[in-house]
Amino acid sequence: MKKHSAVFFDRDGTINEEVGYLSSLDQLAIYPVSYEAVRRVNEAGMKAVVITNQSGVARGFFPEAFLDVLHRRMRELLAEEGAFIDGFYYCPHHPTEGSDTYRRKCNCRKPEIGMLTAAAQELDIDLERSYLIGDHASDMEAARRASAKGIMVRTGHGEVEIVKAGHLANFIAADVLEAVQWIMRDRAK
Numbered sequence: 001m002k003k004h005s006a007v008f009f010d011r012d013g014t015i016n017e018e019v020g021y022l023s024s025l026d027q028l029a030i031y032p033v034s035y036e037a038v039r040r041v042n043e044a045g046m047k048a049v050v051i052t053n054q055s056g057v058a059r060g061f062f063p064e065a066f067l068d069v070l071h072r073r074m075r076e077l078l079a080e081e082g083a084f085i086d087g088f089y090y091c092p093h094h095p096t097e098g099s100d101t102y103r104r105k106c107n108c109r110k111p112e113i114g115m116l117t118a119a120a121q122e123l124d125i126d127l128e129r130s131y132l133i134g135d136h137a138s139d140m141e142a143a144r145r146a147s148a149k150g151i152m153v154r155t156g157h158g159e160v161e162i163v164k165a166g167h168l169a170n171f172i173a174a175d176v177l178e179a180v181q182w183i184m185r186d187r188a189k
Helices: 032-043 064-080 114-123 137-145 158-168 176-187
Strands: 006-009 047-053 087-091 131-134 149-153 171-173
Touching (some): 032 176, 137 158, 149 158, 171 176
Parallel strands (some): 006 047, 131 149, 149 171
16 A cells, blocks of 8 residues: 655644743644645645654653643644644653753654654655655754655744755745645645
């Protein structure tokens, strides 16, 4: 059976507003265009996957269990608008900060590709036919390392990070919806 293509979405600054370390459901504000962006990915038959570095766990800003609660809420809000996320993957580690449990160099913290390879294995995804949308240089480097195409958004940290990573991106988009529109055109080539 043929493997799926996917759109990997960074979370903070890409799907939802960047607030620093999102540590409360009250801080969650999904960009209005994210609903349509995810829905278009779903309608195209691609997997929609969130991959997010969450060093706030390592730094003690919130417990790891909070991420499950937050991702469940995000899934509910997206579903209310007919959009579906196939999987949420996160890295709670940091190489130099935090408690001994989470302070380590790992293979899941972007730009490493551990989250992408885990999703690829679990969801039968072909990384070479996939895309990664994000607002950080680490997102674009992860896309490159995974042989996926990277799309940088100007939301979140994107405006600042474009200086560092714009050359790594296959496309630079105003927001996640414009990124998905570019992906659909790219797939049609």
